[in-house]
Amino acid sequence: QLPVAMAAKRSTDEMRDRVVLGEFGVRNVHTTDFPGNYPGYEDAWDQRRFEEVFRVDVIREEECALEFDMVGIDAAIANAFRRILLAEVPTMAVEKVFVYNNTSIVQDEILAHRLGLIPIRADPRLFEYRNQGDEEGTEIDTLQFQLKIKCSRNPQAAKESSDPNELYFNHKVYSKHMTWVPLGNQTDLFPDADFRPVHDDILIALLRPGQEIDVLMHCVKGIGKDHAKFSPVATASYRLLPDITLLQPVEDEAAEKLQKCFSPGVIEIQNIKGKKVARVANARLDTFSREVFRHEGLKNLVRLARVRNHYIFSVESTGILPPDVLVSEAIKILMGKCQRFLNELDSVPME
Amino acid sequence: VQADGTDGNCVTFVLHDEDHTLGNSLRYMVMKNPDVEFCGYCITHPSESKINFRIQTRGAIPAVEPFRKGLNDLMGVCQHVLNTFEVSLFLKSSR
Numbered sequence: 001q002l003p004v005a006m007a008a009k010r011s012t013d014e015m016r017d018r019v020v021l022g023e024f025g026v027r028n029v030h031t032t033d034f035p036g037n038y039p040g041y042e043d044a045w046d047q048r049r050f051e052e053v054f055r056v057d058v059i060r061e062e063e064c065a066l067e068f069d070m071v072g073i074d075a076a077i078a079n080a081f082r083r084i085l086l087a088e089v090p091t092m093a094v095e096k097v098f099v100y101n102n103t104s105i106v107q108d109e110i111l112a113h114r115l116g117l118i119p120i121r122a123d124p125r126l127f128e129y130r131n132q133g134d135e136e137g138t139e140i141d142t143l144q145f146q147l148k149i150k151c152s153r154n155p156q157a158a159k160e161s162s163d164p165n166e167l168y169f170n171h172k173v174y175s176k177h178m179t180w181v182p183l184g185n186q187t188d189l190f191p192d193a194d195f196r197p198v199h200d201d202i203l204i205a206l207l208r209p210g211q212e213i214d215v216l217m218h219c220v221k222g223i224g225k226d227h228a229k230f231s232p233v234a235t236a237s238y239r240l241l242p243d244i245t246l247l248q249p250v251e252d253e254a255a256e257k258l259q260k261c262f263s264p265g266v267i268e269i270q271n272i273k274g275k276k277v278a279r280v281a282n283a284r285l286d287t288f289s290r291e292v293f294r295h296e297g298l299k300n301l302v303r304l305a306r307v308r309n310h311y312i313f314s315v316e317s318t319g320i321l322p323p324d325v326l327v328s329e330a331i332k333i334l335m336g337k338c339q340r341f342l343n344e345l346d347s348v349p350m351e
Numbered sequence: 352v353q354a355d356g357t358d359g360n361c362v363t364f365v366l367h368d369e370d371h372t373l374g375n376s377l378r379y380m381v382m383k384n385p386d387v388e389f390c391g392y393c394i395t396h397p398s399e400s401k402i403n404f405r406i407q408t409r410g411a412i413p414a415v416e417p418f419r420k421g422l423n424d425l426m427g428v429c430q431h432v433l434n435t436f437e438v439s440l441f442l443k444s445s446r
């Protein structure tokens with residue numbers, strides 16, 4: 001092929017699959033690979049070609065955090081997964097708080113707000129959504145918790161001590177004081193279940209002698225779109241894989257300066273024939289602070305770009321469900337949405 | 352779902368209880384269809400949760416066709432993503 005043609009192909013390839021970070025702006029942001037835009041490229045949707053290119057690599061899996069790569073998918077779908085993880089995967093959280101006695105400093109509504117935000121270890125797939133207008137709650141859609149605590153003075157405390165831990169009993173109300181009260185036949189439905197808040201040491205309120213809190217709480221199933229307390233992830237985010245190319249060989253002092261411009265580990269300096277030469281070691285670690293563009297001599301030596309279809313997802317769960325279950329649920333929810341519209345299309349006759 | 356348009360080739364679907372989550376991903380799948388001349392979606396008002404999803408086809412193809420194909424393709428993508436994800440989780444945990 002002619003060099004001119006090859007250069008042109010290279011630049012369209014770059015336009016198609018790299019998002020380039022320039023000094024003052026970002027170029028090639030939107031996906032343009034739709035059928036008809038590029039002559040000579042097969043862009044129509046082909047499930048087989050997608051399945052050949054697509055892959056998922058799980059990088060790090062911990063109890064509450066998951067980092068995985070999705071390669072070969074488009075921004076629209078990756079973003080849909082992220083949005084569903086944040087707002088549409090259901091969880092159980094305290095919704096109604098029946099206050100029988102609250103003589104503490106914390107107001108009723110503030111206390112109720114705090115109780116709602118506590119993550120509850122209960123698998124939401126075992127429960128149903130509450131019907132609208134149903135005030136009582138049945139055993140298949142509600143979990144009942146009780147928080148009953150009273151603060152009293154410690155008679156054995158030393159006369160001059162001012163440490164509240166010594167002077168008072170029960171002056172700190174933690175989430176471990178919340179106890180599950182089974183409704184109806186829940187003891188039969190969930191014989192081994194132990195419903196409690198995910199963390200035992202969440203401080204709810206502070207009390208002094210004579211103050212008491214006696215509340216009953218109803219937990220229901222909800223989604224993050226309704227109230228952020230129902231969101232199952234601490235956060236779910238993605239970034240695109242960075243792609244750093246050195247346009248010219250960089251040596252000696254410039255190489256040292258270049259290494260300092262990027263995050264540690266990205267650029268490594270090799271000793272070739274006595275000269276120090278810079279090489280891109282691991283572009284994935286970079287956070288793209290664009291420090292290179294502040295140095296006149298280094299500006300034109302590198303091209304900063306991102307690979308358009310390689311997403312590095314990072315999902316941190318609040319502890320209710322493990323993060324891999326959350327991602328699977330999110331994908332199933334997107335499928336459910338499509339199925340809903342397919343069913344409607346089939347049932348409603350189109351004129 | 353509610354559609355209106357002059358002939359069957361240019362249709363605006365109104366999808367209730369939806370937002371960018373389904374709107375953008377469905378738009379991408381429908382745009383990948385070579386029969387589609389125009390595809391776009393917009394949120395009518397941010398306080399109402401409904402989107403206007405418009406498809407215009409070239410040729411004499413009714414616009415419902417690419418809509419249905421787009422939904423099916425999106426389902427296929429999700430199914431494949433789910434399978435690949437679970438396989439790679441399994442491989443990671445067994446290593």
